[in-house]
Amino acid sequence: xxxxxxxxxxxxxxxxxxxxxxxxxxxxxxxxxxxxxxxxxxxxxxxxxxxxxxxxxxxxxxxxxxxxxxxxxxxxxxxxxxxxxxxxxxxxxxxxxxxxxxxxxxxxxxxxxxxxxxxxxxxxxxxxxxxxxxxxxxxxxxxxxxxxxxxxxxxxxxxxxxxxxxxxxxxxxxxxxxxxxxxxxxxxxxxxxxxxxxxxxxxxxxxxxxxxxxxxxxxxxxxxxxxxxxxxxxxxxxxxxxxxxxxxxxxxxxxxxxxxxxxxxxxxxxxxxxxxxxxxxxxxxxxxxxxxxxxxxxxxxxxxxxxxxxxxxxxxxxxxxxxxxxxxxxxxxxxxxxxxxxxxxxxxxxxxxxxxxxxxxxxxxxxxxxxxxxxxxxxxxxxxxxxxxxxxxxxxxxxxxxxxxxxxxxxxxxxxxxxxxxxx
Amino acid sequence: xxxxxxxxxxxxxxxxxxxxxxxxxxxxxxxxxxxxxxxxxxxxxxxxxxxxxxxxxxxxxxxxxxxxxxxxxxxxxxxxxxxxxxxxxxxxxxxxxxxxxxxxxxxxxxxxxxxxxxxxxxxxxxxxxxxxxxxxxxxxxxxxxxxxxxxxxxxxxxxxxxxxxxxxxxxxxxxxxxxxxxxxxxxxxxxxxxxxxxxxxxxxxxxxxxxxxxxxxxxxxxxxxxxxxxxxxxxxxxxxxxxxxxxxxxxxxxxxxxxxxxxxxxxxxxxxxxxxxxxxxxxxxxxxxxxxxxxxxxxxxxxxxxxxxxxxxxxxxxxxxxxxxxxxxxxxxxxxxxxxxxxxxxxxxxxxxxxxxxxxxxxxxxxxxxxxxxxxxxxxxxxxxxxxxxxxxxxxxxxxxxxxxxxxxxxxxxxxxxxxxxxx
Numbered sequence: 001x002x003x004x005x006x007x008x009x010x011x012x013x014x015x016x017x018x019x020x021x022x023x024x025x026x027x028x029x030x031x032x033x034x035x036x037x038x039x040x041x042x043x044x045x046x047x048x049x050x051x052x053x054x055x056x057x058x059x060x061x062x063x064x065x066x067x068x069x070x071x072x073x074x075x076x077x078x079x080x081x082x083x084x085x086x087x088x089x090x091x092x093x094x095x096x097x098x099x100x101x102x103x104x105x106x107x108x109x110x111x112x113x114x115x116x117x118x119x120x121x122x123x124x125x126x127x128x129x130x131x132x133x134x135x136x137x138x139x140x141x142x143x144x145x146x147x148x149x150x151x152x153x154x155x156x157x158x159x160x161x162x163x164x165x166x167x168x169x170x171x172x173x174x175x176x177x178x179x180x181x182x183x184x185x186x187x188x189x190x191x192x193x194x195x196x197x198x199x200x201x202x203x204x205x206x207x208x209x210x211x212x213x214x215x216x217x218x219x220x221x222x223x224x225x226x227x228x229x230x231x232x233x234x235x236x237x238x239x240x241x242x243x244x245x246x247x248x249x250x251x252x253x254x255x256x257x258x259x260x261x262x263x264x265x266x267x268x269x270x271x272x273x274x275x276x277x278x279x280x281x282x283x284x285x286x287x288x289x290x291x292x293x294x295x296x297x298x299x300x301x302x303x304x305x306x307x308x309x310x311x312x313x314x315x316x317x318x319x320x321x322x323x324x325x326x327x328x329x330x331x332x333x334x335x336x337x338x339x340x341x342x343x344x345x346x347x348x349x350x351x352x353x354x355x356x357x358x359x360x361x362x363x364x365x366x367x368x369x370x371x372x373x374x375x376x377x378x379x380x381x382x383x384x385x386x387x388x389x390x391x392x393x394x395x396x397x398x399x400x401x402x403x404x405x406x407x408x409x410x411x412x413x414x415x416x417x418x419x420x421x422x423x424x
Numbered sequence: 425x426x427x428x429x430x431x432x433x434x435x436x437x438x439x440x441x442x443x444x445x446x447x448x449x450x451x452x453x454x455x456x457x458x459x460x461x462x463x464x465x466x467x468x469x470x471x472x473x474x475x476x477x478x479x480x481x482x483x484x485x486x487x488x489x490x491x492x493x494x495x496x497x498x499x500x501x502x503x504x505x506x507x508x509x510x511x512x513x514x515x516x517x518x519x520x521x522x523x524x525x526x527x528x529x530x531x532x533x534x535x536x537x538x539x540x541x542x543x544x545x546x547x548x549x550x551x552x553x554x555x556x557x558x559x560x561x562x563x564x565x566x567x568x569x570x571x572x573x574x575x576x577x578x579x580x581x582x583x584x585x586x587x588x589x590x591x592x593x594x595x596x597x598x599x600x601x602x603x604x605x606x607x608x609x610x611x612x613x614x615x616x617x618x619x620x621x622x623x624x625x626x627x628x629x630x631x632x633x634x635x636x637x638x639x640x641x642x643x644x645x646x647x648x649x650x651x652x653x654x655x656x657x658x659x660x661x662x663x664x665x666x667x668x669x670x671x672x673x674x675x676x677x678x679x680x681x682x683x684x685x686x687x688x689x690x691x692x693x694x695x696x697x698x699x700x701x702x703x704x705x706x707x708x709x710x711x712x713x714x715x716x717x718x719x720x721x722x723x724x725x726x727x728x729x730x731x732x733x734x735x736x737x738x739x740x741x742x743x744x745x746x747x748x749x750x751x752x753x754x755x756x757x758x759x760x761x762x763x764x765x766x767x768x769x770x771x772x773x774x775x776x777x778x779x780x781x782x783x784x785x786x787x788x789x790x791x792x793x794x795x796x797x798x799x800x801x802x803x804x805x806x807x808x809x810x811x812x813x814x815x816x817x818x819x820x821x822x823x824x825x826x827x828x829x830x831x832x833x834x835x836x837x838x839x840x841x842x843x844x845x846x847x848x
Contacts, residue, residue: 144619145630191731195568201745205710206569206754209730240733244672244779248663286629306633306789307615309664321625330630355668355838356780365730414779417845 003029003179005393006213006223008186008237010034011044012162013371013378014229015169016386021227022178024390030178031223033216035185040166043231044378046316046349048254048290048301049165050279051380052089052157053113056104057420059411060359060377061111063384066401070383071160073402080168083161087291088271089154090278092123092130092334094146097283104424105152114155123151126270127277129337140333146284148334153271159279159290162379169382186214189226189237194366211241211367225393228370231378232312232350238370246361246414247352247373248310253318255343258297265337266291266298285330297344302327310353318346351376358422362388363414369393375422388412427453427603429817430637430647432610432661434458435468436586437795437802438653439593440810445651446602448814454602455647457640459609464590467655468802470740470773472678472714472725473589474703475804476513476581477537480528481844483835484783485535487808490825494807495584497826504592507585511715512695513578514702516547516554516758518570521707528848529576538579547575550694551701553761564757570708572758577695583703583714586803593806610638613650613661618790635665635791649817652794655802656736656774662794670785670838671776671797672734677742679767682721689761690715690722709754721768726751734777742770775800782846786812787838793817799846812836 004025007018010032018032036042051068055061075084093101109115120132132148134140170180194208203209213222214237228234232249239245268277268291276291277298290299302322323343332339354361354373360381361373371389374381384401391399391409398406410416428449431442434456442456460466475492479485499508517525533539544556556572558564594604618632627633637646638661652658656673663669692701692715700715701722714723726746747767756763778785778797784805785797795813798805808825815823815833822830834840 143621143630197567201749203731204750204753205726205728205731205746206567206708206751239672239735242674242728242730242732242734244734244777246779248668250666284630302629304629304666306666307627307629308666310666310668311663322629325625326628327630329628353668355670356841417780421841 001031001219001221003031003221003223005030005225005227006221007032007227007229008214009042009228009230010039010166010170010180010182011042011229011231011378012040012166012169012382013231013374013385014227015039015166015173016382017227017229017371017389018178019169019173019176020386020390021393022173022176024394026176031221032173032178032180033184033186033221034180034182037182039170040162043349043351044162044166046254046347047162047379048279048299049159049162049379050089050157050290051159052154054089054108054154054157054424055422056107056424057359057422059407059419060422062401062405062407063360063381064377066403066405067381067383068156070402074168080171082165082168083294084158085274086156086158086272087274087276088278089157090271090280091152092148092280092282093150093152094284095149096146098150108424116153116155118151118153120148123148127265127268129265129335131334131336134333137333143330143333145330145333153278157279160379165379181218185217186230186237187217188215189241189368190214190220190222191241208366211365224367226368227389228368229372231372232352234352234370234372235312243365243368243370245370245372246356247354249312249350250308250310250353251313251316251348251350252304252376253302253322253348254346255300255318255323256297256345257300257338257341258295258344259341261337261341262298265335266293266296282334285327285334287327287331313350316348316350318348320346357419359419360385360412361414362392362409362412364392425455425643425645427455427645427647429454429649429651430645431456431651431653432638433652433654434463434594434604434606435466435653435655435802436464436590436593436806437655437798437809438651439463439590439597440806441651441653441795441813442602443593443597443600444810444814445817446597446600448818450600455645456597456602456604457608457610457645458604458606461606463594464586467773467775468586468590470678470771471586471803472703472723473583473586473803474513474581474714475583476578478513478532478578478581478848479846480531480848481783481846483831483843484846486825486829486831487784487805488801490827490829491805491807492580494826498592504595506589506592507718508582509698510580510582510696511698511700512702513581514695514704515576516572516704516706517574517576518708519573520570522574532848540577540579542575542577544572544574547572551689551692553689553759555758555760558757561757567754567757569754569757577702581703584803589803605642609641610654610661611641612639613665613792614638614644614646615665632790635789648791650792651813652792653796655796656776658776658794658796659736667789667792667794669794669796670780671778673736673774674732674734674777675737675740675772675774676728676800677726677746677772678770679724679742679747680721680769681724681762681765682719682768683765685761685765686722689759690717690720706758709751709758711751711755724767737774740772740774742772744770781843783843784809784836785838786816786833786836788816
């Protein structure tokens with residue numbers, strides 16, 4: 001097969017890239033391939049779908065805010081339903097955690113990010129299940145758990161349904177005449193020489209190297225430009241070419257709870273119009289919670305940093321002990337309503353972590369554009385990143401994001417990178 | 425075994441770190457372990473041993489210049505012989521290569537880096553074997569090879585013998601009472617909790633994680649601080665802990681030539697006091713040459729970038745085709761004296777490439793200091809980096825380098841990194 005642009009990976013990043021490439025180049029044949037059977041079934045499906053504008057790096061926040069604005073437009077002004085719920089984010093913080101984060105919250109406030117704080121009295125009134133103080137609980141003290149001192153709420157935050165978002169992006173792409181091939185895996189990028197001599201072994205070290213498409217499970221697909229948007233699996237394509245994906249894969253486990261004893265927590269009132277618990281980050285417990293009101297469940301993600309190794313898996317699974325023998329110990333101290341409740345479902349995803357500055361990368365080499373490294377923030381930046389990919393393809397200096405704000409394409413490249421490290 | 429500081433890896437980076445840690449902490453037990461049987465037998469031994477101060481990033485050049493100054497001190501003012509030969513570096517550049525690099529050379533000149541340029545007439549006079557112009561050679565034209573337009577020489581550049589350097593650093597460390605254990609591999613870092621509860625599964629997600637030493641082939645070694653200086657192999661130790669080494673391994677093949685027909689090239693006069701060919705970078709041919717006068721040979725390194733995959737190997741080997749079916753085609757056009765000459769020896773090393781900014785990393789987490797990412801420049805920065813490791817260990821803001829200049833420790837950390845990307 002021959003096409004103008006081959007996009008590898010139908011997660012939100014690949015879907016958005018394909019859509020914007022086709023939108024801005026209607027005459028070009030844009031082909032999207034995906035090893036799985038439907039859009040957004042890889043790491044996209046394993047994500048909590050959270051979005052937040054609580055980001056300190058200007059470029060990073062811009063990418064997120066424009067995507068959030070677009071999501072709101074899609075939800076309220078089109079026939080698509082991405083199940084966007086602006087339930088807000090809530091950070092429950094102990095003294096030392098808050099001490100570290102206070103200057104960051106202040107910076108966010110100065111940057112115009114909507115925030116609201118709650119003292120422990122207010123938190124207890126709104127979340128009766130929450131223990132903010134371990135007075136007398138020697139075990140909690142021995143564990144080194146800190147009482148919760150403050151709650152900080154991010155207002156322009158919430159979540160979408162990642163499957164609905166994927167199907168929406170797919171529909172937009174297909175509506176423009178884009179082509180999608182599922183169950184089609186990219187096995188290898190085809191690397192050739194800038195000026196081909198038709199000799200075996202090209203490209204030689206004295207030639208310019210060019211990506212000319214990919215060998216796939218359905219045969220060779222030749223393309224003038226290949227976009228690699230395969231998330232954590234991008235390294236499998238890029239490593240053999242000697243192109244660094246700039247990210248490392250790290251697993252993140254998610255557990256789903258559905259229990260009468262958790263309903264009061266799930267339907268926590270007072271934080272948002274939906275009357276549900278915000279996406280709640282409990283750093284001291286190493287977990288976060290998300291209300292999934294449509295199914296009456298609470299999702300619990302375990303935020304492992306050091307202690308969770310890097311390493312790519314084909315089909316990552318959640319280990320029950322990550323909850324039961326690990327996060328659980330601290331969780332029940334803060335939220336005793338979880339005591340004895342077992343998850344009804346679990347899964348694991350993989351984040352593509354850019355440890356250097358935690359900001360996504362759009363970088364090219366002749367014939368190739370790579371987009372990745374969203375560091376677990378892919379959902380909330382996907383629309384913007386697709387636009388950056390399309391601008392990179394067109395050789396434009398700037399990409400216009402949804403809502404009209406602009407970002408310099410080279411700012412999130414590797415070669416001419418110009419971003420503040422994300423410190424939040 | 426219990427020690428104060430465990431250093432893993434007796435390449436130049438680990439040796440230098442161990443030496444400076446012991447020098448500044450004479451009362452501490454500093455133990456250096458190495459899986460191989462002698463110092464500097466890993467990637468250090470596979471390196472060309474080149475050094476150069478042709479670096480544009482201020483921090484990067486400072487690290488190199490101080491190390492070069494120290495090497496000169498060792499060579500001229502001590503009983504150690506690291507076989508330092510200030511043969512200079514010579515860049516042979518075609519029009520487009522020079523066009524790209526000219527502003528960089530100008531910046532180097534402004535920064536006080538000693539440079540000298542040669543036009544093609546001068547180059548031909550000094551290197552009679554060199555073809556600067558392919559007039560009439562249709563094959564060279566078809567191959568897209570550019571005639572050489574200019575030679576740029578870096579004066580404070582040359583090479584050392586990496587084995588001698590390793591033995592020198594080892595002797596310095598042992599002379600202070602340091603301990604070295606060879607044939608001792610580190611299999612796994614021991615990760616524990618900041619406040620241990622003696623429960624299985626620590627550290628839990630709600631605990632602070634601390635490195636407490638390593639499991640080695642000679643049993644557990646507990647240490648207050650573990651320094652990982654295992655080069656490209658560092659990722660094997662750091663990945664399971666979830667700590668990013670920030671580098672990717674890339675193989676680099678070296679070929680050795682010893683032939684009467686190459687002697688005129690080897691003993692090229694006029695560039696240095698030794699009367700040998702400078703370390704000569706031929707970017708258009710994808711190779712560099714180094715005169716090894718002590719053995720009457722020329723070393724040829726193949727500079728593969730894209731086209732050479734990333735990937736860690738235990739015992740990398742040079743593939744003959746990398747020379748014979750690849751670099752050779754272009755090399756003989758520029759240097760016909762190589763025609764028909766086969767290498768008498770070859771090997772391969774691995775560079776730990778930090779693709780983001782090409783500058784080394786010294787980063788810590790509780791109980792751990794990691795040094796790496798020198799991107800093929802480890803020899804020429806090792807002495808400085810050992811000092812940065814020791815300053816990091818002491819919690820000092822700045823490290824004093826050889827000669828008295830200072831570098832801010834956090835500048836080459838990941839967390840608070842403040843370096844210009846290396847553009848040369």
